[in-house]
Amino acid sequence: MAHVKLHIPGPIEVSEKTLKAFSSPMIGHRGQGFKDLYAKIQPQLQQLLYTKQQVYISTSSAWGVMEGAIRNLVAKKVLNCMNGAFSDKWLDVSKRCGKNAEGLQVPWGSPIRAEAVDKKLATGQFDALTVIHNETSTGVMTPIAEIAALKKKYPDVMFIVDTVSSLSAVKLEFDAMGIDVMLAGTQKALALPPGTALFTCSPAALAKAATINDRGYYFDFVEFQKNAEKSMTPSTPSIGHIFALESKLEEIFTEGLEARFARHRKTSQMTRDWAAKHGFTLYPDKGFESLTLVCVNNGAKPGGRTVDVEKLVKLVKGQGFLINGGYGKIKGTTFRISNMGDETEATMNQLFAAMDKAMAQL
């Protein structure tokens, strides 16, 4: 079967080069070869997350660390900021972990704003909060720095930030923001296969985790730290992912972080321009559009053009590209196009040519 190139917002297209690194011959995870590999990529990971803290490698999808953050850091009550399918789900996950949890729900398509978070934290009920920087389901990017700025006012609250579909595409300065946890899966903006997540913790988060008795083992942040100090992971990691990460980091730093960020800004603007050219409006509130995917409004909100999304997706697929026909309750009334990973102006133009052709056939 011919390969259909992924322009869905995760998993995204993985290059031949990355796949080759991913399938490197196995090594033992307690041997010197592994420790050398781990130690080699650690400074690059720290540069990528703009941190001096250890960056941990978890063999799980992002949800593992998202659930882990709840289990490690919530003693009193967690505030789950909700503005889309993934962030809404985090409230459910907190409850399933047996924690006291409350949602701060804003309408889908809108970002989380500091003012609303401040009001909730001011009650003094919470010792942790979760927020998603880039809500992949709605294509909304929350201004994370303004929320992180609240940390100064609430030093005892653990700020847990999901950057699953934005890490490496947008500048996210962990240490400077002063937040407590930042996490991302590998199959989104990093363009690796699914199955691994990266995260980092503030010293305060590690200290807090150490006081929590039922934080489990697999996602125990203290175990991650102890093992990281020896250039290892607590349990057997997906070693293929670490080889792939080594290869990807080499590419990232050859391109340069600033150039990588600029490339994503450019290709996301091109995608928004494509939508406007065809008479569509966007789903996110103006000014809060994601830079890694575009969520096109197709009737979910008033205004703009609508098309038969299922047919559009099929016609585009027939030309070798997969876009996404909307997620959760906005399936069909939106559709999403990803510019994450290795995409360039040239490769995005190939997609737009296919999409133009499909639009003409609708």
Ligand SMILES: *Cc1c(COP(=O)(O)O)cnc(C)c1O
């Ligand atoms: C994809 C995604 C997740 C969930 O990731 P999994 O890899 O399925 O665990 C969480 N948050 C955001 C923002 C995502 O895009």
